Amino acid sequence: MHSVVISGTGLYQPPHVITNAELVEAFNRYVDLQNTEHAEAIAAGTRAALVHSSVEFIEKASGIKQRYVIEKDGVLDPTRMYPRFEERADDQLSLMAEIAVDAARQALAAAGRKPEDVDAVFCSAANMQRAYPAMAVEIQQALGAGGYGFDMNVACSSATFALEQAYNAVRSGASKCVLIVNPEITSAHLEWKDRDCHFIFGDVCTAIVVERADLAVAAEQWEILGTKLATQFSNNIRNNFGFMNKAEDSDPDARDKTFRQEGRKVFKEVVPIAAAHIENHLAALHIQPTDVSRYWLHQANLGMNQLVIKKLVGGEAGAEIAPLILDTYANTASAGSVIAFHEHRANLKQGDLGVICSFGAGYSVGSVIVKKR
Numbered sequence: 001m002h003s004v005v006i007s008g009t010g011l012y013q014p015p016h017v018i019t020n021a022e023l024v025e026a027f028n029r030y031v032d033l034q035n036t037e038h039a040e041a042i043a044a045g046t047r048a049a050l051v052h053s054s055v056e057f058i059e060k061a062s063g064i065k066q067r068y069v070i071e072k073d074g075v076l077d078p079t080r081m082y083p084r085f086e087e088r089a090d091d092q093l094s095l096m097a098e099i100a101v102d103a104a105r106q107a108l109a110a111a112g113r114k115p116e117d118v119d120a121v122f123c124s125a126a127n128m129q130r131a132y133p134a135m136a137v138e139i140q141q142a143l144g145a146g147g148y149g150f151d152m153n154v155a156c157s158s159a160t161f162a163l164e165q166a167y168n169a170v171r172s173g174a175s176k177c178v179l180i181v182n183p184e185i186t187s188a189h190l191e192w193k194d195r196d197c198h199f200i201f202g203d204v205c206t207a208i209v210v211e212r213a214d215l216a217v218a219a220e221q222w223e224i225l226g227t228k229l230a231t232q233f234s235n236n237i238r239n240n241f242g243f244m245n246k247a248e249d250s251d252p253d254a255r256d257k258t259f260r261q262e263g264r265k266v267f268k269e270v271v272p273i274a275a276a277h278i279e280n281h282l283a284a285l286h287i288q289p290t291d292v293s294r295y296w297l298h299q300a301n302l303g304m305n306q307l308v309i310k311k312l313v314g315g316e317a318g319a320e321i322a323p324l325i326l327d328t329y330a331n332t333a334s335a336g337s338v339i340a341f342h343e344h345r346a347n348l349k350q351g352d353l354g355v356i357c358s359f360g361a362g363y364s365v366g367s368v369i370v371k372k373r
Contacts, residue, residue, distance in 0.1 A: 003213035004170045005221040009342040010106025012099045012205035016072040020055045020065055027198055028052045029078035051195060058199040063302025067202030067330035069187045081192040096129040097138045099205040100181040104143055107207035112217040119147030120178040124162035126155045126333040127189050131243060139181060156298055156360025158334035163368045164227035166210040177211040184333045191258040202330035206338040222370040228281040229366045236262040237361035267304055274359045275311035281367045289313050293348055298358040299326040299336030348372050
C-alpha cells in the first residue's frame with residue numbers, strides 16, 4: 001500500500017456576485033407581482049399570500065451575506081427567477097466541463113503536474129448537466145488527461161466521497177494520480193421563488209489532485225491518514241428531477257423538481273450525526289478532537305457548523321479552528337469544505353492535523369483526516 005497525499009487544489013469563482021440586498025429586492029418584487037395577480041384568490045382564502053424576505057432574515061437563518069453565480073440577470077428578473085444559460089451544441093464544451101477545466105488546471109499547476117500525468121478523473125457533484133456521456137470523460141478529453149473518468153453523486157458529500165475513492169485507488173496502486181472536480185452550478189437547481197431557501201446556494205467549482213506521496217513534487221503536501229463515509233436514508237433534503245419525469249407525465253415545473261428541504265429537521269438531525277462521525281473517525285486513528293488544528297466543514301449553515309465544533313472541542317471555536325467561507329460563497333454543495341481547505345490552510349505548519357468533512361442529503365457524511373508533510 002502506498003502513502004497518499006493531496007498535492008494541489010483549484011477554485012473556479014464565477015464572475016457575478018448577488019448580495020443579499022439584491023436578492024431580497026428581486027424576490028420581494030416577485031412576491032408583489034404574484035400577490036397582485038392572485039389577489040382575488042388570496043381575498044377568498046383559497047390561496048395564501050406570499051411573504052417578503054429580508055436581509056436580516058437571511059443572515060440570521062444562515063450566516064450568508066452574498067453568493068457567486070455564473071449568470072445573475074435571470075435570477076434577479078422577478079418574472080423569471082432562475083438563471084438564463086445559452087444552450088450549447090453537442091460539439092461545444094459543456095458549461096459544467098468548462099468550469100471544471102478551469103479549476104482543474106489550477107489544481108494541476110499547484111501540484112506541479114501536467115494533464116497527461118493524470119490517470120483518473122472523478123467528477124463528483126450534487127447535480128450533473130446530463131445523463132451521458134459522463135461529464136468526467138468530457139473533462140478528461142478537454143484537459144488531455146489519460147486513463148479513465150466517471151461521474152458520482154452523493155449530494156453535498158460528493159467531494160469527500162470522491163476523495164475516498166481517489167485515496168483507495170492511489171493507495172492500492174490502481175492509479176498514481178487522480179483528479180477530482182466538483183462543478184456545482186447550484187443556481188440551476190435552487191428554487192429562487194421559495195422564501196425558505198431562495199438565499200441558500202451559490203455557484204463554484206473546486207478541484208483536487210490526489211497522488212502517491214513518493215511521486216509527488218508539490219512544495220505543499222497533505223498526507224491522507226484516513227477516510228470514513230456513512231449514509232442514512234432521509235427525505236428531508238430532496239430533488240425529484242430526473243429522466244423518469246416525462247414517463248410519469250409529471251409537471252417539469254412542479255415544486256419537487258428543484259431543491260427542497262425540511263430545514264429545522266435537517267439541522268436537528270444532521271448536527272449529531274456529523275459530530276459523532278468525526279469523533280469516531282478521529283478515535284479510530286487515536287486522535288483527540290482537540291489535537292486537530294483545523295476543521296474544514298461543509299458550508300451550509302453557520303449555526304450548524306458552530307454546534308458541530310462545540311460538540312467536538314467542548315467550547316466556542318472561532319474561524320481559526322473552523323474557517324467560514326459560507327458568508328461569501330453561500331452553500332456550494334459538495335465544494336464548500338474544499339473551498340474552506342483551499343483558502344484556509346496556508347498558515348498551518350508541518351505535522352498539523354486537519355479534517356475535511358461534508359454532510360448533506362442522504363443523509364450522507366464523509367470525513368478525510370489529513371496531516372501536513
